[in-house]
Amino acid sequence: MQATFTPIIVTHMVAALTALALGSYVFLTPKGTAAHRLAGRVWAVLMLVTAISTYWIRASGSFSWIHILSVITVVVLVAAVRFAMQGNIARHQRLMKGLFNGALVVAGVFTLLPQRLLGHAVWSTLGVI
Numbered sequence: 001m002q003a004t005f006t007p008i009i010v011t012h013m014v015a016a017l018t019a020l021a022l023g024s025y026v027f028l029t030p031k032g033t034a035a036h037r038l039a040g041r042v043w044a045v046l047m048l049v050t051a052i053s054t055y056w057i058r059a060s061g062s063f064s065w066i067h068i069l070s071v072i073t074v075v076v077l078v079a080a081v082r083f084a085m086q087g088n089i090a091r092h093q094r095l096m097k098g099l100f101n102g103a104l105v106v107a108g109v110f111t112l113l114p115q116r117l118l119g120h121a122v123w124s125t126l127g128v129i
Helices: 009-027 034-056 066-086 089-111 117-125
Strands: none
Touching: 009 034, 009 089, 009 117, 034 066, 034 089, 066 089
16 A cells, blocks of 8 residues: 555545535534635535545555445535525535535544555554554
């Protein structure tokens, strides 16, 4: 397993970490404001970059189970934006919270396991493994 930070891995990590920070901001600030809508749009783009970039990140040249999450992320993101545009805020909120927790937090934990490509790259760079 090669543990190098290629441009696509750096793009993926920056988008994911920025989405994590911005998503936290969105959840902690008032909803429905112009700032919320702008931050939400930027967050959605960051999530698309994060999800789509995974297709160029493969440890052994093949896709893994985590790539399924990328497809789910794009589908759920589109649905969540559509619900917001239709005024179905309750469904929008549920989907966005689910994306944040599932696609960023849970997937991030699994991605950073030492036996995964990104986890191995991070931990070996830090000198832990």
